[in-house]
Amino acid sequence: MKAHIAAVTDPILKITGLDKTYPGRGAAPPVKALDNVDLEIRKGEIFALLGPNGAGKTTLIGAVCGLVRPTGGTIEAFGMGLKDDWRKIRARIGLVPQEMAVDIFETVHHSVTYSRGLFGRPADDKRIEEVLRALSLWDKRDSQLRMLSGGMKRRVLIAKALAHDPDLLFLDEPTAGVDVELRRDMWKQIDVLRELGVTIILTTHYIEEAEEMADRVGVIDSGRILLVDDKASIMTSLGRTEANFALNAPMTAIPASIAREGLALSDDGMALTFRGGDGAGGGKEAVAEVAQQLAREGIGYSAIDVRESSLEDIFVKLVEDRPEIAA
Amino acid sequence: MTAGFNAVSAWAIYKREVARAWRTVFGTIISPVLTTCLYFIVFGAAIGSRMNDIGGVNYGAFIVPGLLLLTLLSESTSNGSFGIYMPRFTGAIYELLSAPVSVAETLVGFVGAAVTKSLIIAAIILATATLFVDYTIAHPVLAFVYIVLVASSFSLFGFILGLWADGFEKLQMVPLLVLTPLTFLGGTFYSIDMLAEPWRTVALFNPIVYLVSGLRWTFFEQSDVTIGVAFAATAGFLALCIGIITWIFRTGWRLRD
Ligand SMILES: Nc1ncnc2c1ncn2[C@@H]1O[C@H](COP(=O)(O)OP(=O)(O)OP(=O)(O)O)[C@@H](O)[C@H]1O
Numbered sequence A: 001m002k003a004h005i006a007a008v009t010d011p012i013l014k015i016t017g018l019d020k021t022y023p024g025r026g027a028a029p030p031v032k033a034l035d036n037v038d039l040e041i042r043k044g045e046i047f048a049l050l051g052p053n054g055a056g057k058t059t060l061i062g063a064v065c066g067l068v069r070p071t072g073g074t075i076e077a078f079g080m081g082l083k084d085d086w087r088k089i090r091a092r093i094g095l096v097p098q099e100m101a102v103d104i105f106e107t108v109h110h111s112v113t114y115s116r117g118l119f120g121r122p123a124d125d126k127r128i129e130e131v132l133r134a135l136s137l138w139d140k141r142d143s144q145l146r147m148l149s150g151g152m153k154r155r156v157l158i159a160k161a162l163a164h165d166p167d168l169l170f171l172d173e174p175t176a177g178v179d180v181e182l183r184r185d186m187w188k189q190i191d192v193l194r195e196l197g198v199t200i201i202l203t204t205h206y207i208e209e210a211e212e213m214a215d216r217v218g219v220i221d222s223g224r225i226l227l228v229d230d231k232a233s234i235m236t237s238l239g240r241t242e243a244n245f246a247l248n249a250p251m252t253a254i255p256a257s258i259a260r261e262g263l264a265l266s267d268d269g270m271a272l273t274f275r276g277g278d279g280a281g282g283g284k285e286a287v288a289e290v291a292q293q294l295a296r297e298g299i300g301y302s303a304i305d306v307r308e309s310s311l312e313d314i315f316v317k318l319v320e321d322r323p324e325i326a327a
Numbered sequence B: 001m002t003a004g005f006n007a008v009s010a011w012a013i014y015k016r017e018v019a020r021a022w023r024t025v026f027g028t029i030i031s032p033v034l035t036t037c038l039y040f041i042v043f044g045a046a047i048g049s050r051m052n053d054i055g056g057v058n059y060g061a062f063i064v065p066g067l068l069l070l071t072l073l074s075e076s077t078s079n080g081s082f083g084i085y086m087p088r089f090t091g092a093i094y095e096l097l098s099a100p101v102s103v104a105e106t107l108v109g110f111v112g113a114a115v116t117k118s119l120i121i122a123a124i125i126l127a128t129a130t131l132f133v134d135y136t137i138a139h140p141v142l143a144f145v146y147i148v149l150v151a152s153s154f155s156l157f158g159f160i161l162g163l164w165a166d167g168f169e170k171l172q173m174v175p176l177l178v179l180t181p182l183t184f185l186g187g188t189f190y191s192i193d194m195l196a197e198p199w200r201t202v203a204l205f206n207p208i209v210y211l212v213s214g215l216r217w218t219f220f221e222q223s224d225v226t227i228g229v230a231f232a233a234t235a236g237f238l239a240l241c242i243g244i245i246t247w248i249f250r251t252g253w254r255l256r257d
């Protein structure tokens, strides 16, 4: 039993002390894109790497997939070291890049078949058909990529990454520039892959996306991993709802009947602001309660503006809470 | 580094590159053949009829190996360079870099495809030449080996060019400013014996002279330099290109940031 537990918690990917400094070109100074990154990914999980533009997400993925040469640190995957066993490791990893980068004159079927071969897997038309059907690309299999829409091209990139049946899949901003419907579709696809036991690491700018998809979330900024935690606890500890009630008449003080933690009155008495709850939806309930209480007390308001914490707010708060990482 | 050769991957790259050439069959095959025909018409038929034999070989026949080489060099170089430059340019190279392939599979795939194209073109040119001049090849097997050697060397050279170039301009600059002049001055249309000193000695520093001489020897058993030297020079160039490419892959130069 004990051995079993150990096996389950063995990381599928283990990154230790990873550094990457891009050399400066000409007048441009060197860029430290990864700064002593430690990260462990568990087998079978969906891990979201959350961070703003330039945080180092793509660089981190590139270091694992062989696109970027790290300046320091070690990477292990499937219990092997990347330095020595890169061939075995890469054969089991799939990558969906952030940028649309394909030979646009190739047909969908050729492109995906090529990917499978390139990763050393024997030709298997049935498997290719399965992958194409799963991504609703089968009808487009003989189309050249240039004739597909942006969203369709993105699916082709996913199909190419899945063609060799990887155990570990990197999705670099899978839903960037994708409409709401396709985004839902993508989330469903990712769920299907999870069922199949594929471990997935995805990057995103959107906290909702991390919330929707991931089991665990890692927050990265300026090349440093700020924290790694279960999604639920991150949302609870960092998520916030903020609501502004624009009052019809100025108030001098908050009536005791509606006073609650997180509720504040603006200096001019014209706006009531609530800040609280957590990313798990508690905040919205509180806002609804405040609205009902205001109605009950006969306090009129002309507008409510509710918003959830943005990723930026979370970074600000993270840095405020942990001054050592702001240094 | 894990040893071994990933034949499935190399084959996948090769097939795809050949298919890519097939998509642009006009540019790949028709245009070099057309150019060669024009040369034969002008130099072989029109001017050649008024030229003396060179070393006992009719001038029209004399230029066949030179013309073949002219096309072989430029086609091998451009096939080799575009194959790797395009994915670098579009970013599609990410897939190759993330795949379980090393320099060996990459070269066999890309350069193998470039060489295949060059050999097809060479065969078509030799066939076309028979329409204009009479010639026989003294050592067909050696000629074939030599053509393969030259096609491989210059496909590799093109591959290096495709890795080095950071714009289309550079990609076209080297063939245009280096390869074409050296080829024309390398005895494609004449024997360097026809040059006066010091130009004859200067010409011996042109590596193309050895290629043309070697190939011409396999056709007519006569050449400007001995066949052994010519073979050695060509093989040396091939080894140099492989060495440079191995270094590039090991250091990631122009491939990995
Ligand atoms: N090839 C490169 N040369 C120099 N600097 C680079 C290179 N690639 C990335 N950088 C720099 O490294 C830092 C991290 O970039 P990276 O692309 O990893 O960020 P990211 O988190 O993926 O951002 P985004 O969300 O915009 O995709 C940035 O400051 C970026 O400018």
Ligand SMILES: [Mg+2]
Pocket (backbone or CB within 6 Å): A057, A058, A059, A098, A172
């Ligand atoms: Mg990125």
